[in-house]
């Protein structure tokens with residue numbers, strides 16, 4: 001049972017721009033012919049159909065109990081993700097297998113229906129990016145092993161979760177891998193800087209904005225042997241498909257009445273989730289697809305706008321972004337948009353017109369979504385708040401069927417985005433966010449007894465003085 005899988009796929013890069021195909025065993029980031037984005041396709045995929053859906057379900061279920069760390073994370077679904085890796089290539093840092101937590105009863109009441117959060121903030125670097133990074137780094141290990149490289153440089157432009165994740169997996173990989181992170185100078189918070197620095201990555205600051213950093217890393221990837229880990233990287237999409245497989249498995253492979261809510265930034269995550277569900281549907285592992293609800297802030301909503309128009313009249317236009325608390329999704333020209341467009345056609349063909357939806361929410365709704373979730377015992381980041389805001393809208397607009405249960409992606413841990421909570425509680429949002437705190441949502445520390453008042457009191461007097469104040473504040477009953 002815990003044997004390493006025997007099946008091997010034949011993966012190749014398929015360009016969604018020009019349709020050209022490239023062999024797997026190179027470091028491609030985008031199509032060398034047209035600059036388009038790739039998806040990785042397994043030419044042996046149909047061989048997997050020699051086993052029934054039931055046999056696959058049993059295989060994946062039996063791996064849940066495995067103690068083989070190589071099959072514990074995203075590679076529990078080895079055959080569906082990257083069946084070209086050998087055992088020794090796989091890196092596992094405890095990613096994936098994140099819990100699905102039903103909304104607390106208080107929160108359920110507020111929203112008016114049952115739903116659950118899948119806490120992808122409980123990944124090792126505290127965001128879902130680890131799913132894709134575990135796959136990209138495992139593939140790198142394969143290349144290093146086969147080609148005998150003694151050094152590979154991995155590089156990314158990022159101000160947040162991508163760099164944290166890349167730096168973590170890079171640090172674990174040891175000598176052969178060196179990680180470089182490019183950040184726009186003066187435009188990142190101390191938290192965003194802390195993770196790559198702590199992991200020992202080389203952090204390079206670039207005068208300018210994120211897009212300037214991106215140009216530098218793309219130039220390097222076009223001309224030198226470097227592994228570019230931004231989300232155009234097709235290996236990351238493969239690893240992120242595990243999110244869909246885990247949802248299906250958790251609900252005993254019955255997801256026909258689920259509605260999966262996902263925040264959209266560069267659209268890599270929603271691409272991977274749709275592709276994941278489509279793959280297991282194709283293999284008969286699930287019989288019905290869940291519905292997909294992408295969520296975008298009104299401050300960065302090109303995908304929403306595209307799907308708002310009628311079929312046949314749709315025209316894709318990048319937007320210029322305004323400030324957003326859903327900072328990890330604040331992208332005006334999502335690099336994976338061509339992937340989404342291709343997959344939505346396929347998804348709707350199988351599951352019908354209402355099976356893919358995009359909802360637009362305001363900044364105020366996003367931050368209050370996060371605060372509301374967390375004061376009911378969840379650990380949502382702002383993007384997780386964005387999903388909750390999307391769910392609220394969907395409920396209000398009666399987009400969900402009565403029996404449909406929503407599963408919301410809390411893409412990162414709340415602690416990563418705590419600066420926004422602080423801005424809300426202290427009423428410090430710059431006007432561009434268009435957020436005005438509601439005083440019922442604000443929570444601030446209150447002084448019980450100051451250092452000055454404390455002076456001149458004995459310990460017991462002081463305890464009584466302070467204690468009496470608590471009694472008064474809370475109206476405690478004596479025992």
Ligand SMILES: *Cc1c(COP(=O)(O)O)cnc(C)c1O
Nearest residue numbers: 161265266267268269328411412
């Ligand atoms: C990257 C990221 C997103 C956006 O995902 P895309 O794949 O770019 O659409 C959302 N939330 C968090 C926490 C992220 O790190």
Ligand SMILES: [Zn+2]
Nearest residue numbers: 015018031034
């Ligand atoms: Zn191409």
